[in-house]
Amino acid sequence: MADTPLVNLTIEGRPVAVAPGTTILEAAKTAGVLIPHYCYHPGLPVAGVCRMCLVEVEKFPKLAPSCATAVAEGQVVHVHSEKAREARKGVLEMLLINHPLDCPICDQAGECELQDYTYQEGRKDSRYREPKRFNAAEDFGGDVRYVQNRCILCTRCVRFMDDVAHDTVLNVSERGDRAFIGKFEGKDLTHAWAANVVDLCPVGALVSKDFLNKARAWELDRTASVCTGCSQGCNIIVETRDNTVMRLRPRSNESVNQFFMCDHGRGDYRRLNRRDRIEVPSILGASGHVTVDWDVALEAAARVIKGKRVFVLASPNLSNEALHLLSRIARRSGGAGAFRVPLGGEAPLPGAPDLALRADRAANATGAQLLGFTRHDAPLDLMQAGDALIVADHDLTEGDAASLSKAAVTIVIGSAMPANLPKADIVLPIANVVEEEGTLTNLRGRVQRFLQAKAAPGMARPSWYVLADLLGALGEKADYFVAGDAFGALAASEAAFAGLTYDSLGLRGLPVIDAARFAEAAR
Amino acid sequence: MAINVKVVERPLEETSYVRATLTGLGKTFKHLIDPHKVTTQYPEERESISPRWRGTHRMLTTEDGKAKCVACGLCPTVCPANCIKLVPGEDEQGNRYPLVFEIDEFRCIFCGYCQEVCPEEAIHLGRHYENSEYSREGFVYDLERLMAQTHPVCEMWDPADPKGE
Numbered sequence: 001m002a003d004t005p006l007v008n009l010t011i012e013g014r015p016v017a018v019a020p021g022t023t024i025l026e027a028a029k030t031a032g033v034l035i036p037h038y039c040y041h042p043g044l045p046v047a048g049v050c051r052m053c054l055v056e057v058e059k060f061p062k063l064a065p066s067c068a069t070a071v072a073e074g075q076v077v078h079v080h081s082e083k084a085r086e087a088r089k090g091v092l093e094m095l096l097i098n099h100p101l102d103c104p105i106c107d108q109a110g111e112c113e114l115q116d117y118t119y120q121e122g123r124k125d126s127r128y129r130e131p132k133r134f135n136a137a138e139d140f141g142g143d144v145r146y147v148q149n150r151c152i153l154c155t156r157c158v159r160f161m162d163d164v165a166h167d168t169v170l171n172v173s174e175r176g177d178r179a180f181i182g183k184f185e186g187k188d189l190t191h192a193w194a195a196n197v198v199d200l201c202p203v204g205a206l207v208s209k210d211f212l213n214k215a216r217a218w219e220l221d222r223t224a225s226v227c228t229g230c231s232q233g234c235n236i237i238v239e240t241r242d243n244t245v246m247r248l249r250p251r252s253n254e255s256v257n258q259f260f261m262c263d264h265g266r267g268d269y270r271r272l273n274r275r276d277r278i279e280v281p282s283i284l285g286a287s288g289h290v291t292v293d294w295d296v297a298l299e300a301a302a303r304v305i306k307g308k309r310v311f312v313l314a315s316p317n318l319s320n321e322a323l324h325l326l327s328r329i330a331r332r333s334g335g336a337g338a339f340r341v342p343l344g345g346e347a348p349l350p351g352a353p354d355l356a357l358r359a360d361r362a363a364n365a366t367g368a369q370l371l372g373f374t375r376h377d378a379p380l381d382l383m384q385a386g387d388a389l390i391v392a393d394h395d396l397t398e399g400d401a402a403s404l405s406k407a408a409v410t411i412v413i414g415s416a417m418p419a420n421l422p423k424a425d426i427v428l429p430i431a432n433v434v435e436e437e438g439t440l441t442n443l444r445g446r447v448q449r450f451l452q453a454k455a456a457p458g459m460a461r462p463s464w465y466v467l468a469d470l471l472g473a474l475g476e477k478a479d480y481f482v483a484g485d486a487f488g489a490l491a492a493s494e495a496a497f498a499g500l501t502y503d504s505l506g507l508r509g510l511p512v513i514d515a516a517r518f519a520e521a522a523r
Numbered sequence: 524m525a526i527n528v529k530v531v532e533r534p535l536e537e538t539s540y541v542r543a544t545l546t547g548l549g550k551t552f553k554h555l556i557d558p559h560k561v562t563t564q565y566p567e568e569r570e571s572i573s574p575r576w577r578g579t580h581r582m583l584t585t586e587d588g589k590a591k592c593v594a595c596g597l598c599p600t601v602c603p604a605n606c607i608k609l610v611p612g613e614d615e616q617g618n619r620y621p622l623v624f625e626i627d628e629f630r631c632i633f634c635g636y637c638q639e640v641c642p643e644e645a646i647h648l649g650r651h652y653e654n655s656e657y658s659r660e661g662f663v664y665d666l667e668r669l670m671a672q673t674h675p676v677c678e679m680w681d682p683a684d685p686k687g688e
Contacts, residue, residue, distance in 0.1 A: 104595030104642045105619040137617070213611045213619055216596040 009075040024066035025053055035079050036117045038202045039154040040067035043259040045163050050154050051091050056084045063087050085121055092122040098133040100149045108204030110217030141188025143195045143209050148180045151205035157197035164351030167191045192347035192357055195263045215246045223453035224507050226440050228317050228363035228433050229265035233442025238434050238453040245269040253508050262357040277416050278429040279458025301426045302473035304409045308388040312337035315393035316362035319438030321486035323371045325467035338379035341365045367441030370496040396420040429460035436462035437483035445515030449505050574678040577633045577648040580626050582669035591645035594621040598637035606630035624666040638679050647676035
């Protein structure tokens with residue numbers, strides 16, 4: 001590609017050089033000019049039906065739809081010229097003929113492109129006096145409700161289901177002003193990735209039933225994160241209000257999830273909001289658990305570990321930093337660590353390369369393996385009698401409970417108490433994935449950062465912080481002040497992570513050194 | 524160091540209180556028989572208040588007795604005092620309506636932004652200022668109470684008379 005000459009053009013007076021074949025709309029984005037558009041979406045085939053992206057190109061006889069017009073050498077494009085603005089104003093007026101303008105009760109209000117562009121360049125009133133068309137809202141199955149009145153027929157949803165999900169469910173029914181998005185007879189939006197149509201919808205026509213009326217778009221705080229629903233590691237935005245996760249939405253990353261996210265991952269916000277959290281460190285005394293200070297709990301934990309072989313049952317959802325520190329705690333005592341990965345059905349998104357809801361329902365199984373943890377279906381079988389057992393946010397099954405008696409002492413480091421655990425000698429509360437910072441390694445060996453979206457409950461602390469303190473109490477130097485320090489120590493000591501820095505990861509992530517072997521394993 | 528106090532000798536006419544008292548009493552008796560009244564005999568008598576008076580809130584209702592509010596969330600967003608609590612919900616017909624709508628009249632600064640921003644003309648400030656309660660909690664008006672208010676609402680802004688003349 002490097003030797004292909006770039007095409008030079010001018011957009012709004014700014015010189016742009018882009019690869020041949022790029023559309024004017026995409027070229028304008030590189031120049032920092034957003035051309036209003038509805039039907040165009042970078043993850044979908046071009047349809048050119050909304051006519052919103054009309055721009056004036058010099059020497060063209062008429063206005064050109066910028067989403068479907070390729071750039072050419074020497075083109076001069078005017079996005080905000082009188083002629084182009086007038087045309088788009090007309091398009092907006094037409095779109096609003098039958099639009100109910102029910103913004104006060106519409107979930108999309110605040111993040112609606114129809115609202116935005118109408119404010120930007122629409123008419124201030126309508127010249128149409130005829131009554132508006134009215135149709136009742138329809139349940140599309142899955143998590144999707146279709147409010148026909150608000151629809152502007154951009155067909156993004158139809159194209160997503162046809163060309164990306166390869167599950168033909170939606171169509172454009174009827175003609176002319178009676179047209180609406182219809183559902184094929186006997187079909188429902190039950191595809192595992194169907195809820196993406198809600199994000200794709202530029203207006204409030206397709207809304208999430210789960211999120212309906214829960215929050216207004218402008219009340220939400222948004223934080224970049226990584227989905228922990230499976231090992232794919234889709235980039236997401238965590239949307240919170242009042243320290244509660246309201247919903248998860250995809251964040252685009254060409255190398256991982258493009259623009260999409262599966263329904264399983266979206267539903268994960270409930271787990272992040274769970275109320276039965278461990279909030280205080282405690283020690284098992286003669287008459288049950290006694291709440292203690294962090295210093296006391298860490299001292300006690302260090303005391304019972306010392307001199308014993310440490311076996312770590314580490315959750316494959318913990319961050320790389322936490323797993324690295326856990327492996328150091330295990331290794332210094334000659335111990336080991338293991339984990340079990342919960343399994344589920346695999347659900348690929350056929351239209352996107354290497355994107356699926358993976359069978360491995362854990363976000364960091366690859367990272368755990370790279371850091372020396374053994375993947376095992378009955379991880380406690382690897383524990384030796386007399387070991388000090390650390391259960392780090394890992395769930396226990398009834399089968400595991402039988403092997404627990406082998407442990408001399410059991411320490412729980414977790415966000416919630418694991419089920420089937422009869423006795424925990426020391427309990428240390430940690431933050432969950434949206435309450436701390438860190439990195440995760442997805443199944444292709446890509447290390448991705450997640451950021452803190454809300455505050456941890458009670459006295460809970462970030463996992464890397466607790467584990468670094470525990471290492472310190474054991475007499476090892478581990479004074480990290482931010483998550484980046486812990487990652488620095490990880491990159492310095494683990495060969496697989498060599499060369500990576502917290503800053504160079506950015507928000508899109510970078511692959512580990514030998515990531516190629518993970519890609520190979522897939523084929 | 525001792526403080527030197529200079530005692531000034533003044534004549535008796537200047538230091539006596541008798542004359543000052545008599546002057547004051549004279550004024551009192553003069554006002555007793557003066558017909559010009561300045562005191563409003565509240566609460567028997569009341570001053571008239573401006574049609575733009577911004578007082579106690581009131582929620583207007585539709586013909587079938589439901590609150591006009593559709594829980595769009597604009598008033599809690601615009602409220603500078605953060606005194607409006609709103610939880611939206613959906614009724615049996617699928618209409619959006621407020622499950623909880625509370626205004627803390629103590630916190631409220633009576634700016635009138637909520638009335639101005641309301642797209643449904645549901646929440647209004649009223650021409651009413653007499654509020655008293657036995658507890659602080661009593662000043663948190665819920666939806667029922669806001670709907671039960673009957674006082675005239677504030678005429679915030681008349682397009683035909685923007686200066687309120």
